[in-house]
Each structure stands twice: as C-alpha cells, then as structure tokens.
Amino acid sequence: MPRRTAATVLAAAAAAAVLAGCTSTAPPAENVSGGAGGPIKVAAADSSCDVTTKEAPAGTISFTVTNTGSKVTEFYLYATGDRIMGEVENIGPGLTRDLIVEVPDGGTYTTACKPGMVGDGIRAAFTVTGNAARSVDQNTRLAEATAGYKRYVNSQIEALVPKTEEFAAAVKAGDVARAKALFPVSRTYWERIEPVAESFSDIDPKVDGRDDGEPGVAFTGYHRLEKDLWETGLQSDSPAMADALVADMKDLQTRVATLELTPVQLANGAKELLDEVATGKITGEEDRYSHTDLWDFKANVEGSQAAVAALRPVIDEKDKALGPLLDQRFAAVDTLLEQYRVGDGYKLYTELTPEDTKKMSDVVNALAEPISQVAVVVTS
Amino acid sequence: MTDTSRTERPVAPPPTRGPDDEAPSDAGGLSRRTLFGLAGAGVALAGGGAAAGWAVGRSAGETARPGVVPFRDVHQAGVATPAQDRLHFASFDLTTTDRVAVARLLARWATAAERMTAGDETAANGAVGGNPLAPPADTGEALGLPAASLTITVGFGGSFFDKLGIPDRRPLALADLPPFRGDALDPARSGGDICVQACSDDPQVAVHAVRNLARTGFGTVSVRWSQLGFGRTSSTSTAQATPRNLFGFKDGTNNVKAEEPAQLDEHVWVQPGDGPDWMTGGTYLVARRIRMHIETWDRTSLQEQEQIVGRTKGEGNAFGKAGEFDLADLAARGPDGKPLIAQDAHIRLASADELNGVRILRRGYNFVDGTDGRGRLDAGLFFIAFVRDPQKQFVPMQRVLAQQDPMMEYLQHTGSAMFACPPGLAGSDYWGSALFA
Numbered sequence: 107m108p109r110r111t112a113a114t115v116l117a118a119a120a121a122a123a124v125l126a127g128c129t130s131t132a133p134p135a136e137n138v139s140g141g142a143g144g145p146i147k148v149a150a151a152d153s154s155c156d157v158t159t160k161e162a163p164a165g166t167i168s169f170t171v172t173n174t175g176s177k178v179t180e181f182y183l184y185a186t187g188d189r190i191m192g193e194v195e196n197i198g199p200g201l202t203r204d205l206i207v208e209v210p211d212g213g214t215y216t217t218a219c220k221p222g223m224v225g226d227g228i229r230a231a232f233t234v235t236g237n238a239a240r241s242v243d244q245n246t247r248l249a250e251a252t253a254g255y256k257r258y259v260n261s262q263i264e265a266l267v268p269k270t271e272e273f274a275a276a277v278k279a280g281d282v283a284r285a286k287a288l289f290p291v292s293r294t295y296w297e298r299i300e301p302v303a304e305s306f307s308d309i310d311p312k313v314d315g316r317d318d319g320e321p322g323v324a325f326t327g328y329h330r331l332e333k334d335l336w337e338t339g340l341q342s343d344s345p346a347m348a349d350a351l352v353a354d355m356k357d358l359q360t361r362v363a364t365l366e367l368t369p370v371q372l373a374n375g376a377k378e379l380l381d382e383v384a385t386g387k388i389t390g391e392e393d394r395y396s397h398t399d400l401w402d403f404k405a406n407v408e409g410s411q412a413a414v415a416a417l418r419p420v421i422d423e424k425d426k427a428l429g430p431l432l433d434q435r436f437a438a439v440d441t442l443l444e445q446y447r448v449g450d451g452y453k454l455y456t457e458l459t460p461e462d463t464k465k466m467s468d469v470v471n472a473l474a475e476p477i478s479q480v481a482v483v484v485t486s
Numbered sequence: 487m488t489d490t491s492r493t494e495r496p497v498a499p500p501p502t503r504g505p506d507d508e509a510p511s512d513a514g515g516l517s518r519r520t521l522f523g524l525a526g527a528g529v530a531l532a533g534g535g536a537a538a539g540w541a542v543g544r545s546a547g548e549t550a551r552p553g554v555v556p557f558r559d560v561h562q563a564g565v566a567t568p569a570q571d572r573l574h575f576a577s578f579d580l581t582t583t584d585r586v587a588v589a590r591l592l593a594r595w596a597t598a599a600e601r602m603t604a605g606d607e608t609a610a611n612g613a614v615g616g617n618p619l620a621p622p623a624d625t626g627e628a629l630g631l632p633a634a635s636l637t638i639t640v641g642f643g644g645s646f647f648d649k650l651g652i653p654d655r656r657p658l659a660l661a662d663l664p665p666f667r668g669d670a671l672d673p674a675r676s677g678g679d680i681c682v683q684a685c686s687d688d689p690q691v692a693v694h695a696v697r698n699l700a701r702t703g704f705g706t707v708s709v710r711w712s713q714l715g716f717g718r719t720s721s722t723s724t725a726q727a728t729p730r731n732l733f734g735f736k737d738g739t740n741n742v743k744a745e746e747p748a749q750l751d752e753h754v755w756v757q758p759g760d761g762p763d764w765m766t767g768g769t770y771l772v773a774r775r776i777r778m779h780i781e782t783w784d785r786t787s788l789q790e791q792e793q794i795v796g797r798t799k800g801e802g803n804a805f806g807k808a809g810e811f812d813l814a815d816l817a818a819r820g821p822d823g824k825p826l827i828a829q830d831a832h833i834r835l836a837s838a839d840e841l842n843g844v845r846i847l848r849r850g851y852n853f854v855d856g857t858d859g860r861g862r863l864d865a866g867l868f869f870i871a872f873v874r875d876p877q878k879q880f881v882p883m884q885r886v887l888a889q890q891d892p893m894m895e896y897l898q899h900t901g902s903a904m905f906a907c908p909p910g911l912a913g914s915d916y917w918g919s920a921l922f923a
Contacts, residue, residue: 370619435705460674464708468581472705482620 144168145204148219150197151175155219155228164212164238169205171219173197180220182227183207186422187433189415190258191215195223195265210238211419224450247420248369248484255372255416256365259299262409263359266295270355274348277331277340286335290393290401290451293328297405298412300382301375306361313354316394327351329395336395369420372413373481379410380474388466390455400452403466404443411436414477420484428476428483435473442469553687554633557603559910561755564637565769565847565872566744568723570685573715573851574692575773575868576700577678577903578707580649588650589922591706595640595682595699596916602691605633608698625701627694634688638695639681640917641771641905646679655921657762659770659875660906666888668899675775675901678710683771683870685849689716711901713775715851715868722849728802728810731867732778732852733896735795736802739810740837742847753845753879754872756909764920767909769872772880775853775901778866783896794892796831804833816840830890836883844879847872866897876904 145168149156152175171181176199183191183205192207209215212234218227269292276285296303296314304310313327325333326347334344386392387403414421414432421429442465446453555563580588598608607613612624647656684695693714700709719731720738724745731737742749751757756765783791788799796814797804804814805826816834818826827834838845849872854865873879888894908917 468708471708472581475701475704478621482617485619486617 145170148172148181148217149174150179150181150219150221152177152221153228155181155217155230157217157230157232160231161233161235162209164209164234164236166206166208167234169207170202171197171205172202173199175199175221177221178223180223180227181205182216182218182220183209183232184216184218185213185415185418187415187418187429188216188411189254189418190412192257193261195261208238209234212236244420247423251369251416251420251484252367252372255413256367258412258416259302259362259365262295262299263355263362266292266299267352267355267359269295270352273331274352277335277348278345280340282335282340285331286396289328289332289335289396290398293398294401294405296328297382297402298409300406300409301371301378302362302365302367303358304378305365306358309354309358309361313351313358316391327354329393332393332395369417369484370481372417373477373484376410376413376417376480377474377477379406379413380470380477382406383470384467384474388463388470390458393455397454397456398451399455400443400446404452407436407439407443410477414480417480417484421480424483424486428479431476432473432480435469435476439469439473442466551633553635554604555635555637557600557638558912558915561767561769561910562637562639562907563603563910564639564683564685565849565907566722566750566754567637568635568726568744569718569720569849570635570637570687570692571716571718572686572689572692573718573868574684574689574696574712575715575870576682576684576696576712577643577710578680578682578700578703579710580646580679580706581708582706583649583651585650585652585922587706589916589918591703592640592918593916594702596911598698598702599638599695602628602695602698603633603636603638605631605636608702625694625698627697628691631688631691631694634686634691636684636686636691636695638699639683639685639771639907641681641683641907642918642921643677643679643681643903643905645677649679655762655764657765657770657906659756659760659877660904661877663772663876663902663904664881664885666884666899668888668894668897669902670898670900671902672900675711675713677903678905680707681771681773681903681905689714713773713853713868713901714855715853717852719850719852719867720848722847732780732854732865733783733791733795735791735797735799736810737850737867738848739797739802740833740845742845749845750847753874754847756874760874764908764918764923765906768907769847769874770876771905771907772869772871772873772876773901773903773905774869774884774899776867776869777864777898777900779862779896779898780865781862786896793828794832796827796833830892832887832891832893835886835891841883841886844883846879846883866900872907 146162147158148169148171150171150173157169167183169181169183171179171194173179178199179197180193180195181197181203182193185191191209192205194203194205197203215232215234216229217232218229220227269288273285273288273292276288300314303313311323311327314329315323315325315327316329317325317333328351330347331344331351334340334347382392383403383406387399387406390397390399392402393399414436418429421432443452446458446462555567557563582588601608607624607626607629609616609623613622613626613629616623644656644660644662647653647660682696682699684692686692686695696712700707718729720741721728722741722744724743728736728739742753744750754769756768756770758766760766792798792805801808802810803812806815806818807813814827814833814837816825816827816837816839820826834840848870850867850869852865853868854863856864858864871880908921911917911919
C-alpha cells in the first residue's frame with residue numbers, strides 16, 4: 107500500500123494537521139451508546155488490536171481508539187463485504203481518536219486495526235445485537251448507501267488534500283526523491299474516487315491530463331510533474347504547477363461537499379474504476395514516466411470496492427448470490443496484486459511480463475462483468 | 487481463482503441459469519432473423535423442443551431454413567457441414583479449476599450458441615430490449631444480419647483435463663503433439679483449454695459469436711489467442727467448388743466429403759470402442775497456424791510451383807491427368823522414365839497411398855494478419871483438420887511433410903493446438919455434459 111509510504115514519511119506536524127481535518131467518517135449521533143456504559147476502548151498496538159467489548163446494541167456505537175504502538179494506525183468497523191461502517195485514519199503513535207458510528211442492524215461485524223495503515227489489518231468479530239427502531243424501506247437503504255459512499259468520498263478527499271500539499275511542498279523544495287516517493291501516495295486518494303472527480307469535467311483534465319501534444323492545450327497536473335520528476339528534471343514552472351495542483355484539489359473538496367450522488371452513479375462508478383484499470387493501468391499508459399501504475403490499479407479497485415460495499419445491503423436484498431461472487435472476485439484481484447508488492451509499494455509496470463498483465467486482465471474482467479450488473483440489481 | 491459461490495454440487499450440474507445470468511427473458515424479443523424477414527418469430531424458440539428428436543434425425547417438425555445449420559444433431563456442426571467462407575477461431579484458458587463453474591459456462595454457451603446459430607440474439611431482448619440500466623446481454627453488431635450458416639464447434643484441449651483434475655478422462659488420442667521439424671511455434675498462438683470454432687458466411691456474424699461467448703466466459707475462461715480466417719481453403723461437400731489457398735493453388739481436392747459417410751466414419755468420427763465413450767461420435771480438431779512466405783513463393787517460377795505441389799495451378803489436375811478430380815496416378819512416369827509426380831511432391835507425400843490409407847478432413851482458412859513490420863504480409867493458412875485419431879493420422883502425415891516436402895521452404899508453422907470435440911448435442915445437452923456426468 108502506498109499509504110504505508112505515507113506513514114513513514116509523514117512528519118509529526120503534518121500528522122497533526124491531518125488530524126484537525128479528519129475525524130469520524132460517521133455522522134454525529136444523538137444517543138451515543140458504547141455498549142455497557144461509555145465508549146468502547148480500543149488499544150491499537152503494532153501487533154495487536156485490543157477491543158475491550160466485543161458486543162454492543164444496535165444504534166450509535168462509539169469507540170475510543172488509542173494508538174499504543176509505534177506506527178501510524180487506522181481503525182475500522184466493517185459490515186459484510188468489507189462495507190465500511192466507519193473508520194478513523196492517521197492515528198499517530200500515542201494519540202487517541204474517537205469513532206462514532208451508526209449501526210442500525212444487528213449482526214456480525216468486524217473490527218480492524220491497521221498498524222502502518224497497510225493490508226487487511228488485525229481483525230476480530232464484533233457482534234451488534236437487536237435492531238435500532240426504524241422502518242427500512244428500499245428508499246431508506248438506497249439513501250443510506252449514497253450517504254455511506256459520500257462519507258467514503260469525504261474521507262478520501264480529507265486525505266487527498268494534505269497528501270497533495272506534501273507532494274507539492276517537496277516539488278517546490280526541489281526534493282526530487284521525496285516528491286517521487288509521494289507521487290503515487292497522493293494519487294492513491296485521487297484514484298480511489300476518480301469517477302467522482304471526473305464528474306467535474308473542468309478539474310479532471312487539469313489534474314490528471316496526459317501529454318497528448320494537442321495544440322492549445324496546456325499540459326498540467328500530476329502527469330506534468332511526473333514527467334518533470336522522472337524524465338526532464340524539475341522546470342522553472344514546476345513550483346507553479348504544484349501550487350495549481352493543490353488549488354485544484356481544494357476546489358474539488360469544496361465542490362464535492364455539495365455533490366449529490368444516486369445509487370446508479372455509485373454502481374456505474376464502481377464499474378468505471380475497473381474500466382480505468384483495464385484501459386489505463388494494465389496497459390501502463392497512466393503513469394508512463396514513473397511506471398507506478400500498480401499503485402493506481404490498487405487504488406481504483408479499492409474505490410470500486412468501496413462503492414459496491416456501500417450498496418451491499420441493497421444488493422444482498424435483491425440478489426443473494428451477487429454479493430458473495432463479488433467478494434470472491436475482489437479477493438482474487440487482491441491476491442494477485444499482493445504478488446507484485448515490493449516493500450511499501452509495488453513493482454514498476456516496466457518490470458511486468460506479458461504473462462503478468464494477462465493475469466491481471468483476467469481477474470479484472472472476471473470482476474468487472476458481475477459489477478456491470480450491480481446498477482440493474484440495485485434499481486430493480 | 488475458484489468459483490465456488492454457486493450451488494454446491496460435486497460435478498454435473500444441470501444447465502440451469504446462474505444467478506448472474508443475463509436478465510430474464512420474455513419471448514418475442516427483437517429477432518435477428520425476424521428483422522431479416524426469413525422466418526416468423528415463433529420458430530426461433532423451436533430449437534430446444536425439436537432437439538428431442540435428434541436420435542431419429544432432425545426431420546420431426548423441423549423445416550430446413552436457408553442459411554441455418556441445425557445446431558443439435560448427431561455430430562457437431564462445423565465439421566462435415568458445408569464449409570462457410572469465414573472463420574473466427576478462439577482458444578480459451580480456464581481461469582478456474584472448479585468443474586461446476588466450467589460445466590455451467592458450457593451450458594450457458596450452448597444456450598447462446600443455439601440461439602445465435604438460428605440467427606437470434608444471445609438472449610431475447612438481448613441487444614436493445616432489456617433493462618436500460620444493464621449492459622445489453624447481446625453486443626448487438628449482428629442485429630439485422632441473418633444466421634449466415636453460423637456454426638459453433640467446441641472442443642477441449644489436453645490441459646483442460648489436467649486443470650480440472652480429471653487427467654484420467656483425457657483421451658489417449660489427445661496426447662500432446664510431438665515437435666516437428668521446422669516448427670517455430672509461438673506459445674501465445676498455441677494450445678488452450680477450450681476451443682470455439684465459429685464459421686459463417688458473414689465475418690461479422692462469426693466475430694459476434696466469439697465475442698459474446700468470450701464475454702459470457704469472464705471469470706471462468708479467458709481468451710488465450712484467436713484467429714480470423716477468410717476464403718475457406720477446403721470444400722467439405724461435392725457441391726462446393728475447390729477454393730484456392732494463398733499460394734494460388736486449389737487446396738483440398740481430395741478432402742473427405744460429407745457425401746462419403748463411410749469415409750467420415752473411418753477417418754473423422756470417433757467410433758464405438760475407440761474410447762473414451764463420451765467421445766463416440768466426436769472428432770479431434772488439429773489447428774496449425776502456417777505462415778506462408780508468400781513474397782518468396784511469388785518469385786518462384788510457375789513450373790517449380792507446380793512441381794512442388796504435383797498439380798497444375800490452373801485446372802488443378804494431377805500431372806498426367808486432365809481434370810481436377812481425376813485420381814492422381816502416383817506410379818505414372820514420363821517419357822524420360824522419371825515419375826510424373828515428383829517423389830517429394832506435396833500431393834504424393836500427403837496421399838493416403840503413401841500414408842497407409844490415412845486421410846483427414848481439412849477445413850482451414852486463409853489469413854492475413856496485417857504486416858510483419860518488415861514489409862511483408864503476415865499471411866498464410868490457418869490449417870484445421872478433423873480426424874478420428876490425430877496420433878494415427880495427423881502425426882505421421884505432418885512428420886513426413888515436415889521432413890520431406892519442399893513446400894516447407896515457403897512455410898513456417900507458428901501456432902499449434904489440438905482439441906477433443908465431443909459429439910453433437912441432444913436435448914438439453916451441453917458440450918461435455920457426458921464427460922462431466
């Protein structure tokens with residue numbers, strides 16, 4: 107995971123800045139219950155994740171997560187299919203953060219600490235009993251799905267802006283090595299929510315456009331800086347490019363705040379992210395100078411999974427077989443990508459053989475086909 | 487990757503639709519054939535019912551329709567049925583080891599193939615009449631086109647049996663082909679676990695068939711390689727004229743033909759007792775992608791070209807005979823006492839007389855895959871042969887040709903594959919349903 111790279115290079119000051127902007131991804135609640143009296147305490151160490159209570163009644167559940175380890179960590183509460191009910195990211199060593207999450211339905215959930223913010227994390231089952239009083243109809247479930255995905259998008263943008271600022275700062279400081287290390291990390295948050303970002307048609311070309319040599323079109327954004335860093339060396343206008351990139355991300359953040367999403371847009375977004383993988387990443391066209399395409403690949407898949415996970419309760423209601431099939435096919439993609447992990451990141455595209463990319467193409471095709479059915483399933 | 491999410495059943499599942507199958511149909515969708523005005527929509531659904539009568543022939547209630555080759559019959563279509571003009575051949579790799587998932591896919595393929603060979607979409611309302619929020623079940627490029635004699639022939643490669651953990655079911659006749667002299671085989675153009683041979687008189691119909699089957703297969707199979715072909719290089723019926731290959735010669739004059747049932751039984755169809763039982767009535771498909779060095783061939787004198795082949799280029803008669811179909815006299819000698827047909831002429835080396843009576847049914851196509859970057863056409867013959875036992879027929883024939891045929895100077899075998907094609911499908915059969923049973 108590129109985010110592990112982020113963790114290791116993250117300065118304490120920057121971590122504090124992130125903290126200020128990023129808290130719970132769940133909405134605030136009125137009646138916070140943390141099981142038997144007060145929030146559930148979580149001690150997140152480097153090799154353990156000690157959740158003091160394994161059970162809570164349905165409704166609003168509160169966790170207090172303390173990082174007792176030496177690595178930056180995260181804490182998640184997942185529903186079936188790794189649907190994120192709530193998460194807190196970027197918890198620095200020694201810090202304590204709260205997660206307030208609304209869990210209306212009883213059932214088995216999963217808690218996870220992610221020391222180093224990498225991998226599946228240290229997981230344990232968590233039982234929610236009973237059901238919060240409410241009437242759940244189709245529209246409610248769909249509204250919850252879009253609201254849940256909106257929380258995900260917000261959480262990504264909350265990380266995207268500071269990561270882009272770090273990247274831009276390295277460029278402006280002329281620190282090529284650091285900028286190169288931060289490039290795929292910053293892009294991870296962008297790539298996870300790319301269909302949302304692309305819905306603002308003026309931002310996407312400025313941020314993520316490629317050098318097609320088209321007369322009258324300026325070459326700016328990530329890939330311009332990528333070319334500077336890897337190919338031509340930093341240019342006199344590289345700092346200005348970096349500033350513009352940050353400004354565009356902040357613009358994106360402002361606009362996303364008022365964005366309304368429909369369930370069909372979620373489903374189509376999940377498919378489009380895999381289309382991005384199929385046409386841009388598996389071919390090595392996206393990051394043609396840095397060859398860090400597999401970081402983007404992973405981020406696209408994670409973003410797709412997040413959109414599907416948000417829709418999961420609706421999918422499960424309509425087609426019992428589709429959810430498990432998607433789980434299995436997402437897992438196949440993850441398993442394959444893990445084979446190409448190198449340290450904190452991934453092999454470069456130029457290190458892949460045609461056999462490697464064929465395997466990637468196969469697992470993505472296998473996943474994308476059932477995902478293309480999600481839109482009709484959730485609206486049927 | 488193992489597809490275990492479906493019904494847990496050890497092997498042989500019924501050909502039911504999986505939950506991820508395309509949207510349910512209601513009959514009376516846009517029929518390609520109806521659009522073309524060849525027949526009424528009601529007939530489109532008759533295939534399954536009519537198939538029950540396969541064992542006694544397909545006469546019961548079924549009216550032959552022009553341009554439609556019956557899908558369900560004793561033998562698979564696309565072998566002894568008249569060779570069409572166009573080919574799209576695809577070889578697939580299994581991406582799962584789950585027999586249930588593979589059987590389910592083959593059943594879905596049979597359903598779609600039966601519809602497409604009748605000139606219909608893969609599913610009713612497949613291309614444009616379905617849920618607008620879902621991707622169309624049929625890709626649509628064959629809308630308005632007739633069946634165009636589409637045949638879809640399926641076979642299993644040796645690796646199919648190994649990957650599915652049933653190596654004991656692999657037919658002995660399907661043993662890997664040995665290397666032949668001069669082979670320059672590209673692994674990316676060779677082998678495969680399952681083949682689909684789609685032949686049609688319209689290239690778009692053949693491409694549509696392969697494309698839709700490939701798409702249905704995502705998650706279970708993936709395309710390993712595929713080959714387009716044009717201009718059939720053989721005739722499989724006496725009603726067809728002998729076509730020419732890219733060397734400019736008539737090819738396959740002596741082919742086994744549909745009008746010779748005894749010859750088909752002897753040389754093409756697996757007979758009872760040949761084993762395994764599930765292959766009885768089936769056949770083995772040998773595919774070789776043969777690149778022709780056409781630029782050097784084209785600067786070879788007519789006389790040398792004809793001597794290499796053993797026939798004239800115009801009429802196609804064997805030396806010493808007047809007409810194309812006059813049987814070649816391999817013993818004939820000229821006034822100088824030398825054989826009229828050279829000792830190493832192609833037709834002599836490939837003749838049954840020289841090969842202990844071995845014959846093969848050829849059903850290949852010409853191909854031109856653009857250029858090779860060195861100013862030469864990447865052209866040749868996509869050789870397809872159907873035989874009862876490749877070890878006894880294709881192997882000895884190819885060994886002799888590879889070693890002795892002067893034509894090899896102008897040829898290079900760049901791809902190779904072999905598949906066991908089960909017999910025709912009855913009732914609700916799908917390809918391999920007897921194998922999985």
